[in-house]
Amino acid sequence: MDRDLDPRLEPLARRMRDRGQPPERDLWPGIDEAIDRRERAGDHPARTGWWRFAAAVAAMLVLVLGARDLHVPRGDSTPGGTPSPVVAEAAATWALDGLDEEAAIESALAELNAAMAADPDNPHLSRLALMVHRSRGEMLRRSGETAQRTG
Amino acid sequence: MEQNRNRIITFVGVLAISASLLTIGTPAVWAAERDYDETRDAKANGVVYVENITGSIEVQGWEKNQVHVSGTLGNDVKEVEFKTSGKKTRIEVVYPRKIRNIDEGADLVIMVPRGSRVEVECVSAPVTVSAVEGRIYASSISGDVTVEGGEDEVQAETISGNVEVRSEATKIAVESISGRVSAKGDRAAVEASVVNGRVDLEFDVFTDCSLETVNGSAHVTGDFTESADCDIDIHSGNVILTVPADLKADFEVNTFSGGIDNAFGKRARKTSKYTPGRELEFSTGGGGAQIRINTFSGSVEIRKM
Known part of the structure; x- marks a missing residue:
C-alpha cells in the first residue's frame, strides 16, 4: 500500500474518508497516506472529460425543459385563479422550506460527480445523475408554477 | 354658548x-366567520375546478347531478365564487387582495357528481378527494393530499406534505418534494417521485412502474405484467421489493454503496474491489417484466410474497 493511488480512484477514496465510509478491507492507512501525500504535493489528478460533457448536456436539458415548462400554459387543466399576495407569501415560505431539498439535491449531485469521476464508465451513475437533475428541474418547475400563480 | x-x-x-x-x-369585522351552503346543477361527467389558499378542501362524489358546497368561511375569506358553465363548474375561495396574512381560510366539503373530473389546487390546505370516478388532479403547496377512488387517472402532488392514494385508476402519479408518499391499488402504471421522503407502493399488478427518490427509502409490493417496465432509482435510501414467487421478470440491480439481498437465490457480486457496491442480474419464470433497481447509497432487498 505504499504506492500512489490510482488517480481515478482518488476522489472516491477522499469521499470515503471524509464521509466515514471505510472500505471493507483494511486499505485505510495506505489510502489516507496516498491522499495526504498528493494533497501536500498539490498534485490533483486530471479528470476524464466525458462526465463533464454529460453533466453539461444534462444541465442544458434541465434548463431547456425547465424553461419550456415554465412558459407552457397549463390551459384547461389549471383553474387559473386570481393572483393573490398571500400566494406569494406562501411561495416565499416554501422557498425557505425548500432549501433543505435543494441542499439534498446539491449534495447528491456532488456525490455523484465525485463517484463518476472515479468510475467514469459506470452507466448507473449517469442514470442516477440524470434522475437527480430531473428532481432539480421538477423543483424549478414547481417554483415557476407558484410564481405564475402570483402573477 | x-x-x-x-x-x-x-x-x-x-x-x-x-x-x-x-x-x-x-x-375581520365585516367578514366574520360564517357558514356557506350552496348548490348548483351540474353535468354527470363534467369538470369541477376547486381553488383555495388556506383551510381545507374535501371533495366527495355522489349520485346527484349537482355540485353542493358547504362549510365554514373564516374571517379572512371575502367570498366564494361558485359558477357553472356547460360542463364546467368552478369553485374559488376569494380572499381580499391586500390582506397580508390569512389566518382563517375556508373549510369546505364539496359534493360532485360521481363521474366528474376533479381538479383541486390549494396553497396551504390539506386536500381530500374520494368516491370520484373521473380523472383526479389534486395538489397543494403545503398540505397533505389524500385521494380515495378514481378509475381513470389520478395525479396527486404536494411540495411539502404527505401524499396518500388508494385508487383503482389505471394510471397513477404521486409526488412530494418533502413528505411521505404512498399509493395502493389494483392494476396500474405508477409513477412516484420524492426528493426527501419515503415511498410505499402496493398494487396487485404493476403495468409499469417508475420510482425516484433523492433521499428516501422505497417499499414496492406487487406483481408485474410480463411487458411491464420498472425503474427504481434511489440516490440515498434502501429498496425493499416484494414480488410473487412465480413472477416472470428480468432483474438488473446495481448499488454503488450498499448490499443486495435476493430471496430468489442468485447472489450479487461486487462491482469493484475498492468500493462496496454490488450488482446482480437474474431472471425468474423465464423472464418477462424488466425490473431495474439502481441505488447510489442504499441496500436492495428482493423478497418473495
Whole structure:
C-alpha cells in the first residue's frame, strides 16, 4: 500500500474518508497516506472529460425543459385563479422550506460527480445523475408554477 | 354658548362616523366567520375546478347531478365564487387582495357528481378527494393530499406534505418534494417521485412502474405484467421489493454503496474491489417484466410474497 493511488480512484477514496465510509478491507492507512501525500504535493489528478460533457448536456436539458415548462400554459387543466399576495407569501415560505431539498439535491449531485469521476464508465451513475437533475428541474418547475400563480 | 355646543356636537358626530367607517373597513369585522351552503346543477361527467389558499378542501362524489358546497368561511375569506358553465363548474375561495396574512381560510366539503373530473389546487390546505370516478388532479403547496377512488387517472402532488392514494385508476402519479408518499391499488402504471421522503407502493399488478427518490427509502409490493417496465432509482435510501414467487421478470440491480439481498437465490457480486457496491442480474419464470433497481447509497432487498 505504499504506492500512489490510482488517480481515478482518488476522489472516491477522499469521499470515503471524509464521509466515514471505510472500505471493507483494511486499505485505510495506505489510502489516507496516498491522499495526504498528493494533497501536500498539490498534485490533483486530471479528470476524464466525458462526465463533464454529460453533466453539461444534462444541465442544458434541465434548463431547456425547465424553461419550456415554465412558459407552457397549463390551459384547461389549471383553474387559473386570481393572483393573490398571500400566494406569494406562501411561495416565499416554501422557498425557505425548500432549501433543505435543494441542499439534498446539491449534495447528491456532488456525490455523484465525485463517484463518476472515479468510475467514469459506470452507466448507473449517469442514470442516477440524470434522475437527480430531473428532481432539480421538477423543483424549478414547481417554483415557476407558484410564481405564475402570483402573477 | 349655543355656538360652542353645536361645535362640540359636530366634533363628536364626526368622530363617531369616522370610527364607524374604520370599523366597517376592517375585514375581520365585516367578514366574520360564517357558514356557506350552496348548490348548483351540474353535468354527470363534467369538470369541477376547486381553488383555495388556506383551510381545507374535501371533495366527495355522489349520485346527484349537482355540485353542493358547504362549510365554514373564516374571517379572512371575502367570498366564494361558485359558477357553472356547460360542463364546467368552478369553485374559488376569494380572499381580499391586500390582506397580508390569512389566518382563517375556508373549510369546505364539496359534493360532485360521481363521474366528474376533479381538479383541486390549494396553497396551504390539506386536500381530500374520494368516491370520484373521473380523472383526479389534486395538489397543494403545503398540505397533505389524500385521494380515495378514481378509475381513470389520478395525479396527486404536494411540495411539502404527505401524499396518500388508494385508487383503482389505471394510471397513477404521486409526488412530494418533502413528505411521505404512498399509493395502493389494483392494476396500474405508477409513477412516484420524492426528493426527501419515503415511498410505499402496493398494487396487485404493476403495468409499469417508475420510482425516484433523492433521499428516501422505497417499499414496492406487487406483481408485474410480463411487458411491464420498472425503474427504481434511489440516490440515498434502501429498496425493499416484494414480488410473487412465480413472477416472470428480468432483474438488473446495481448499488454503488450498499448490499443486495435476493430471496430468489442468485447472489450479487461486487462491482469493484475498492468500493462496496454490488450488482446482480437474474431472471425468474423465464423472464418477462424488466425490473431495474439502481441505488447510489442504499441496500436492495428482493423478497418473495
